[in-house]
Amino acid sequence: MKKFFSGRVKMILAAAMSLAILFAVVGVISDGATLGQQVTGLVLSPFRAAAAAVVRQVEQFYDYLFRYDALEAENELLKQRVAELEEDARDVAQYERENEYLTALLGLQEDHPDFTFRSAYVTSWESSNWKTACTISRGTEAGIEEGMCAVTAYGQVVGMVTEAGPTWATVTTILDPSMEISASIAASGYTGVVQGSYDKDGTLRMNYLSTGAVLKNNDQVVTTGSTFYPKNLLLGYISDAGHDETGVGKFAKLTPAADLGDLEQVFLIADYQS
Amino acid sequence: MTQRQRNFLRWSLYSAGFLLVLLLSTSVLGNRTFCGTKLSLLPVYAACVACREGHEQGGLFALITAAFWALSGASGGAVFVFLLPLGSMVAGYITSAYVTRSLMPAVGGSLLNLVLCEGAVYVQRLFLGSPMPVDASRLLLLQIGFSLLTTPLFWWLTGKIAKAGDPHGT
Numbered sequence: 001m002k003k004f005f006s007g008r009v010k011m012i013l014a015a016a017m018s019l020a021i022l023f024a025v026v027g028v029i030s031d032g033a034t035l036g037q038q039v040t041g042l043v044l045s046p047f048r049a050a051a052a053a054v055v056r057q058v059e060q061f062y063d064y065l066f067r068y069d070a071l072e073a074e075n076e077l078l079k080q081r082v083a084e085l086e087e088d089a090r091d092v093a094q095y096e097r098e099n100e101y102l103t104a105l106l107g108l109q110e111d112h113p114d115f116t117f118r119s120a121y122v123t124s125w126e127s128s129n130w131k132t133a134c135t136i137s138r139g140t141e142a143g144i145e146e147g148m149c150a151v152t153a154y155g156q157v158v159g160m161v162t163e164a165g166p167t168w169a170t171v172t173t174i175l176d177p178s179m180e181i182s183a184s185i186a187a188s189g190y191t192g193v194v195q196g197s198y199d200k201d202g203t204l205r206m207n208y209l210s211t212g213a214v215l216k217n218n219d220q221v222v223t224t225g226s227t228f229y230p231k232n233l234l235l236g237y238i239s240d241a242g243h244d245e246t247g248v249g250k251f252a253k254l255t256p257a258a259d260l261g262d263l264e265q266v267f268l269i270a271d272y273q274s
Numbered sequence: 275m276t277q278r279q280r281n282f283l284r285w286s287l288y289s290a291g292f293l294l295v296l297l298l299s300t301s302v303l304g305n306r307t308f309c310g311t312k313l314s315l316l317p318v319y320a321a322c323v324a325c326r327e328g329h330e331q332g333g334l335f336a337l338i339t340a341a342f343w344a345l346s347g348a349s350g351g352a353v354f355v356f357l358l359p360l361g362s363m364v365a366g367y368i369t370s371a372y373v374t375r376s377l378m379p380a381v382g383g384s385l386l387n388l389v390l391c392e393g394a395v396y397v398q399r400l401f402l403g404s405p406m407p408v409d410a411s412r413l414l415l416l417q418i419g420f421s422l423l424t425t426p427l428f429w430w431l432t433g434k435i436a437k438a439g440d441p442h443g444t
Contacts, residue, residue: 004367012333020356040345051301125304128349177405198407
């Protein structure tokens, strides 16, 4: 083994050890992207964007070749769904008028969020099993900052910007267990905290629901509003429920509203009035 | 073409290969799972390069790529920075000192790198009490197994690149 530990090997090992300690320490003490990460992200941005563009084109071509019938059927289904939603929208307009009337009657100030969006494409995904995050094609130069909420084109919550460089940003998705979002059930008003989970089927978990909470399948769960998340953004739908480990509260499993598997573009809420 | 130029070309191609691995891992396969697990390609690629080029050069290459990998924001980066060069150097040394340079030692080296790097990330999360899936150990084994299947591809790729630096084209 003498040959293995040559002077060069010792130098590489020492450099590796020093760098590993440096990365670990910087990772712990720094908040957001470090200078090294910003430079690396900047260098990688065009490659990631190109790779993502190629993947999108290949997927579109594949869909056209092999999923034409399925897409046609899906198109029909969506047309039907649009018709249903238009009908629902008419009902909503009626409820809105009623709401306006009641709000005015109670003298409450109308809660009217005013969103400003920034759009970006997803260029890459975290390759680890233990984290769910994606890199997007725009960063601080496009006005994207850490802490911004990311949603789909339909207003479904995707996650939050946790790191931002000049031309890229990292969005940690709601599926990541580190994410905790204050939420409520739209129909009944019960509140809890929605967290990511490692479930194979990609579900979320709503914790800290009161024991008396009545939970129904397909009930919508929305944000309650906080520093990072505007109010009433759709998080998901209840798919299962039960008593939590302590026995003093309930939890609900949620199917995320946003389809993160096929996510191509996200919208960042740059500004809103709560 | 002088030997110096050939060496430059070879290491440029290895670096381009690393970029390909990085983009494959994040942009192409980053959002895809195989039986619930994602592939870990960098340890396999680094092991193949070390088996081709020997433990010193392979170790240095692994150190540089692991540092770039960590800087690109990959989780477990610090663990990779130390263990990837170590594993690659051991794999490269065993290949050049004890066995013939072929696919099987590269598979062994890849296995060593995967177990060291991904295993250490797993153990680190376990000891830090970070949230883990219920079947985390099963996912880890599947990840190692599936990633190992890519060794022939990277062994072939690094073989083609290594020929660029061989004046006799052997």
